[in-house]
Amino acid sequence: MKKQRIDYGSLKSKIGNVEVTTGAVLESTGSTSKTKTGAWRSLRPLVDDKKCIGCGRCWTYCPEGCVHKKAEKVFQVDYDYCKGCGICANECPVKAITMVMEEK
Amino acid sequence: MEASHAISEAVKMIKPDVIAAYPITPQTHIVERLSEYVANGEIGAEYIRVESEFAAISACLGAEATGVRAYTSTSSQGLALMFEVLFIVSGMRLPIGMTVVNRALSAPINIWNDHQDSMSCRDSGWLQLYAETAQECFDLTVMQYKISENKDVLLPSMVGLDGFTLSHVYEPFFIPEQKEIDDFLPEYVPTHAILEPEQPLTLGPIGFPSHYMELRKTQVDAMEGSLKVIEKVFKEYSEKFPAQIKGTRPETYYHIEEYKMDDAQVAFVAIGSVCGSIKDVIDVLRSKGEKVGLVKIVTYRPFPMEALKKSLKNVKKIAVVEKALSPGANGPVFEEICSLLFEAKSDAEVRNFIVGLGGRDVKLDHIQKIFDMAKKGAGKKQEWMF
Numbered sequence: 001m002k003k004q005r006i007d008y009g010s011l012k013s014k015i016g017n018v019e020v021t022t023g024a025v026l027e028s029t030g031s032t033s034k035t036k037t038g039a040w041r042s043l044r045p046l047v048d049d050k051k052c053i054g055c056g057r058c059w060t061y062c063p064e065g066c067v068h069k070k071a072e073k074v075f076q077v078d079y080d081y082c083k084g085c086g087i088c089a090n091e092c093p094v095k096a097i098t099m100v101m102e103e104k
Numbered sequence: 105m106e107a108s109h110a111i112s113e114a115v116k117m118i119k120p121d122v123i124a125a126y127p128i129t130p131q132t133h134i135v136e137r138l139s140e141y142v143a144n145g146e147i148g149a150e151y152i153r154v155e156s157e158f159a160a161i162s163a164c165l166g167a168e169a170t171g172v173r174a175y176t177s178t179s180s181q182g183l184a185l186m187f188e189v190l191f192i193v194s195g196m197r198l199p200i201g202m203t204v205v206n207r208a209l210s211a212p213i214n215i216w217n218d219h220q221d222s223m224s225c226r227d228s229g230w231l232q233l234y235a236e237t238a239q240e241c242f243d244l245t246v247m248q249y250k251i252s253e254n255k256d257v258l259l260p261s262m263v264g265l266d267g268f269t270l271s272h273v274y275e276p277f278f279i280p281e282q283k284e285i286d287d288f289l290p291e292y293v294p295t296h297a298i299l300e301p302e303q304p305l306t307l308g309p310i311g312f313p314s315h316y317m318e319l320r321k322t323q324v325d326a327m328e329g330s331l332k333v334i335e336k337v338f339k340e341y342s343e344k345f346p347a348q349i350k351g352t353r354p355e356t357y358y359h360i361e362e363y364k365m366d367d368a369q370v371a372f373v374a375i376g377s378v379c380g381s382i383k384d385v386i387d388v389l390r391s392k393g394e395k396v397g398l399v400k401i402v403t404y405r406p407f408p409m410e411a412l413k414k415s416l417k418n419v420k421k422i423a424v425v426e427k428a429l430s431p432g433a434n435g436p437v438f439e440e441i442c443s444l445l446f447e448a449k450s451d452a453e454v455r456n457f458i459v460g461l462g463g464r465d466v467k468l469d470h471i472q473k474i475f476d477m478a479k480k481g482a483g484k485k486q487e488w489m490f
């Protein structure tokens with residue numbers, strides 16, 4: 001495939017006061033870092049550091065990729081993006097993770 | 105050659121980058137031949153063997169979103185299975201080309217021809233063109249890409265052809281030189297959707313109530329504007345590749361094809377291969393002094409309102425012959441013909457004739473009978489020709 005650049009400006013059009021682009025294409029990079037998507041979580045995974053053996057299964061299984069490896073055998077949940085699905089808690093071999101109700 | 109293979113030849117010559125298809129009768133011959141071409145290295149495309157039609161159209165969507173040319177083909181239940189994705193493709197304005205080998209929908213299961221499948225997708229935002237002959241199959245397949253990929257259109261397109269009655273029939277057709285096809289249809293250059301790490305784009309985002317209507321409007325505007333583009337492309341193709349074999353295509357392609365309409369008092373309106381039989385009956389009727397003609401619809405979406413208005417202006421009796429239905433209402437083409445006649449303040453008498461569902465033969469007798477009924481104004485508004 002030839003290298004191509006889209007002339008993004010040419011995709012814009014206005015209907016009334018609303019600006020849209022052809023096919024709703026957006027030229028936005030890194031929008032995920034601005035848009036925190038963990039807000040609608042109802043259950044929060046809490047890790048009991050004393051029980052954790054640092055096996056990394058939560059890190060492997062998290063479908064959102066929001067368990068981060070901080071150091072060797074140290075894993076931390078990023079609550080800005082965690083959806084509270086509970087997969088990490090289910091996979092943890094030593095039951096170090098408990099899901100607790102979010103209370104705001 | 106078989107009309108199915110007229111399509112395979114055309115697809116080979118337009119050089120798609122990705123072909124994704126799932127076999128279904130009566131579309132099979134097209135994709136079978138294409139897979140051979142890919143295996144032989146005659147086409148450089150990536151051929152994706154998918155597990156369903158839903159996957160086929162989704163693979164094409166993904167491919168086209170990276171900025172390459174994609175092709176798929178299906179029939180009947182296969183098209184029905186694609187239904188959800190059809191709207192996503194048109195909403196994302198991805199100019200995918202598809203062939204629909206028209207076949208009845210289940211139940212009862214039936215593999216033979218009618219137009220219920222693609223007619224059910226008429227509101228999906230895809231352009232729809234219908235072929236009558238093998239030559240038209242070839243030509244429309246080449247032209248559909250030129251139309252769809254036009255930067256003012258950017259809408260996917262379907263070319264419909266009748267299953268078996270056209271797809272499996274051997275007819276002569278002319279194939280232009282590859283170089284000339286390349287001149288007519290250069291490589292696809294994406295103008296709005298591309299996969300390029302240096303320019304990351306978000307495709308298919310959520311459209312909030314604040315923007316959804318406006319986005320739909322741009323799509324509808326593109327569809328309306330495509331009428332002009334189609335006309336231009338049809339003309340350019342017809343001039344570049346003049347008709348070679350008599351009777352296999354119109355001299356100059358247009359949204360509609362008129363047959364003996366000049367002084368016609370009675371007109372048939374129809375789509376697809378049945379038009380061949382209608383033309384034969386018209387010849388006989390004309391020899392007996394009947395002023396009768398046919399308007400064949402080639403472009404069905406966008407609907408060529410103005411062309412049809414002009415063509416049907418002086419006609420007194422109109423028989424809309426359709427292989428599709430909308431239970432609880434009249435046939436889809438009939439409804440649209442009525443609405444344009446109303447706009448044109450015509451007082452023509454219009455009747456709806458349902459024919460050929462599920463592969464039922466449409467015989468010359470049927471067409472003669474339709475003419476008699478339309479001329480006399482006999483029978484009900486909707487008549488079924490069993």
Ligand code: SF4
Nearest residue numbers: 062082083085086088
């Ligand atoms: S609850 Fe789900 S989303 Fe949150 S860290 Fe665990 S696996 Fe990831």
Ligand code: SF4
Nearest residue numbers: 052053055056058092
């Ligand atoms: S799965 Fe459990 S034990 Fe393993 S790293 Fe995660 S919290 Fe610790």
